[in-house]
Amino acid sequence: MSQSLIKVDRPTCAKPARVAGAKTTIGFVNLGCSKNQVDSEIMLGTLVSGGFELTADAGKAEVVIINTCGFIEEAKQESINTIIDHSRLKKEGACRVLIAAGCLAQRYQGDLLKELPELDGVVGTGEFGKIAEICRDLLAPKKRHRRLWISQPPYLYDELAPRLRLGRRHGAYVKIAEGCNRNCAFCAIPLMRGKQRSRPVDSIVAEARRLAAEGVKELNLISQDTVNYGVDLGLRQGLVSLLRELVKVEGLRWIRPFYLYPQQVTDELLDLYAGEEKITKYIDMPLQHINDRMLNRMHRLGDRAAVEKLVARIRTRIPGVTFRTAFIVGFPGETDAAFEELRRYVEDAEFDRVAAFLYSDEEGTPAVDLEGKIDRPVMEERRNELLALQEQIAAAKGREQIGSTLEVLVDGPSEETDLLLEGRHQGLAPEIDGAVYINDGTAEAGEFVQVKITDAATYDLVGHIIP
Ligand code: SF4
Numbered sequence: 001m002s003q004s005l006i007k008v009d010r011p012t013c014a015k016p017a018r019v020a021g022a023k024t025t026i027g028f029v030n031l032g033c034s035k036n037q038v039d040s041e042i043m044l045g046t047l048v049s050g051g052f053e054l055t056a057d058a059g060k061a062e063v064v065i066i067n068t069c070g071f072i073e074e075a076k077q078e079s080i081n082t083i084i085d086h087s088r089l090k091k092e093g094a095c096r097v098l099i100a101a102g103c104l105a106q107r108y109q110g111d112l113l114k115e116l117p118e119l120d121g122v123v124g125t126g127e128f129g130k131i132a133e134i135c136r137d138l139l140a141p142k143k144r145h146r147r148l149w150i151s152q153p154p155y156l157y158d159e160l161a162p163r164l165r166l167g168r169r170h171g172a173y174v175k176i177a178e179g180c181n182r183n184c185a186f187c188a189i190p191l192m193r194g195k196q197r198s199r200p201v202d203s204i205v206a207e208a209r210r211l212a213a214e215g216v217k218e219l220n221l222i223s224q225d226t227v228n229y230g231v232d233l234g235l236r237q238g239l240v241s242l243l244r245e246l247v248k249v250e251g252l253r254w255i256r257p258f259y260l261y262p263q264q265v266t267d268e269l270l271d272l273y274a275g276e277e278k279i280t281k282y283i284d285m286p287l288q289h290i291n292d293r294m295l296n297r298m299h300r301l302g303d304r305a306a307v308e309k310l311v312a313r314i315r316t317r318i319p320g321v322t323f324r325t326a327f328i329v330g331f332p333g334e335t336d337a338a339f340e341e342l343r344r345y346v347e348d349a350e351f352d353r354v355a356a357f358l359y360s361d362e363e364g365t366p367a368v369d370l371e372g373k374i375d376r377p378v379m380e381e382r383r384n385e386l387l388a389l390q391e392q393i394a395a396a397k398g399r400e401q402i403g404s405t406l407e408v409l410v411d412g413p414s415e416e417t418d419l420l421l422e423g424r425h426q427g428l429a430p431e432i433d434g435a436v437y438i439n440d441g442t443a444e445a446g447e448f449v450q451v452k453i454t455d456a457a458t459y460d461l462v463g464h465i466i467p
Pocket residue numbers: 180181182183184187188189190224225261
């Protein structure tokens with residue numbers, strides 16, 4: 001690690017009397033993306049099957065586990081702050097063991113243990129299946145032994161792994177592969193998660209059946225490179241084969257693949273999207289940039305012409321598709337003209353949703369050595385400009401939906417107020433997109449209802465249930 005990870009002050013506090021529980025209690029903090037959420041759910045399931053008790057009261061937890069994110073600078077800093085913040089529990093609460101797991105742990109390994117003396121264990125992405133064993137080891141009444149648990153390749157769960165799901169009961173994430181074979185110049189994921197390894201179709205289908213039997217209606221398929229699913233298993237058109245099996249699973253209503261790389265997207269795949277009712281008409285495809293020179297420096301496959309052709313093909317073959325994409329602003333060498341080209345592209349393409357990330361130097365990636373680094377204020381200005389533009393586009397698209405009737409999956413009472421219900425039509429993905437607020441009518445969480453749209457805010461819609 002070339003720089004200190006720690007940028008916050010450690011809190012000081014007096015330790016109150018510790019109340020020991022009858023069972024060993026675990027407190028758990030999940031950070032990062034949906035892939036991390038699945039890892040957390042597997043760890044929680046493994047801990048419960050291993051005889052531990054979970055607690056939501058951090059002060060009572062004897063073991064505190066932070067599942068960290070190491071994706072970009074901001075995520076790393078959040079992970080470190082969370083670890084330091086929770087270290088207070090060793091003085092204030094019942095905490096005897098503090099563990100950092102996940103991406104940041106895998107990436108910084110021994111350096112993390114060295115830089116954060118409050119940590120007892122550092123558990124990489126290959127060791128999740130052993131988490132109960134690791135906790136027992138660290139709790140053993142012997143001399144304190146701080147330790148690393150790191151191995152390669154990262155752990156890939158199967159349908160038999162115990163899993164304790166977080167979040168809504170009617171939706172679940174399923175990880176279909178781990179790792180990535182691409183070499184995008186800015187990305188540290190292959191360093192943390194290794195080369196791609198896909199789960200067999202049968203394993204994913206078995207898990208989907210179990211989840212459907214538990215009441216899951218919406219299945220969200222995640223990996224680092226979903227289009228490439230199955231290549232390591234020797235499958236041709238692996239995603240197509242997988243989706244064909246998943247749509248047969250009774251009880252599932254929406255199947256939503258995330259993270260499609262803009263290459264190897266076949267007509268067969270797009271036609272399956274268009275023709276199969278259960279596959280959401282929703283494409284999540286990070287494009288990263290549009291300027292040819294930038295795409296080349298990013299080591300992305302394909303140029304502007306190829307991207308434009310693909311976006312047009314998707315829109316033609318999947319009528320009414322919702323298109324979500326993401327761009328990086330401030331990649332080394334991004335001139336004003338290159339950014340302007342990106343801005344104009346976003347203006348013309350009128351995507352439904354656009355995320356914009358600031359470039360950050362990630363140790364070990366090729367982009368670190370590139371010249372032409374952009375100052376942070378310039379990057380922020382570019383991101384703000386892109387997002388402000390997208391806000392206008394999204395608001396106009398929202399207004400177009402007023403008067404229409406949409407099928408909505410009810411997520412439950414609104415987080416804003418109990419007077420409203422909140423749900424999503426199939427063009428709104430959980431957690432990352434907006435919501436449909438329902439101001440008239442009743443429904444349970446997990447129910448599908450028809451909603452007449454009467455109003456629209458930038459990313460949200462408002463309407464009432466049609467009986
Ligand atoms: S495809 Fe995605 S995960 Fe793979 S290297 Fe590129 S940005 Fe990283």
